[in-house]
Amino acid sequence: HLAQNTLWPEGHKLYGHGDIIYCAAASPDGAYLASACVAKVAAAAAIWVWDVAGGTWKGIAQLQAHTLTVTQLAWSHNGRFLASCSRDRSFSVFERLAPAPG
Numbered sequence: 641h642l643a644q645n646t647l648w649p650e651g652h653k654l655y656g657h658g659d660i661i662y663c664a665a666a667s668p669d670g671a672y673l674a675s676a677c678v679a680k681v682a683a684a685a686a687i688w689v690w691d692v693a694g695g696t697w698k699g700i701a702q703l704q705a706h707t708l709t710v711t712q713l714a715w716s717h718n719g720r721f722l723a724s725c726s727r728d729r730s731f732s733v734f735e736r737l738a739p740a741p742g
Contacts, residue, residue, distance in 0.1 A: 656699050658684045665713035665722070666692075672700075672736075674722055676710035685710060687724055687734075705732035 654661065657677035664675040671693040679685035687710055689701040706726035714723045725731040 652697055654688070654690065654697070656688055662709055663711060663713050665715055667715045667719040668717060669719050672715075672719070674703075674713045674715070674724075676713060676724070679706070679709045682707040685726065685728075687713065687722075689722075703732075703734055705734075706730060 654673075654675055657675065659678040661675050661677050664673060666673050671691065673690045673692050674687055675690065676687045677684065682704070685704075685706040685708060687703040687705070688699055689703065691698045691700045703722075703724075705724065706728050708727040710724050710726045712723075712725045715721070716723075720736055722734045722736065723731065724734070
């Protein structure tokens with residue numbers, strides 16, 4: 641019944657976070673999704689990066705930088721950097737490195 645009466649049907653679930661997802665951001669090329677959940681301890685404040693290219697939705701990284709809920713995520717225009725800010729009053733910038741050859 642719910643699927644018939646919703647404007648935004650569920651497309652995919654992200655399994656791995658310890659609580660509800662608070663924010664998410666897609667890379668400009670659509671290959672990656674970064675997400676963060678509600679966190680009251682540093683262990684739960686990890687930013688997850690998902691490989692969504694080709695529909696795999698595989699978790700490829702957990703970025704640790706904050707101790708409380710990450711409230712905003714944003715990719716740079718070229719997708720090389722991911723910025724985050726948190727309720728712990730800090731911000732971080734992560735650089736996406738090119739994969740190792742071979």
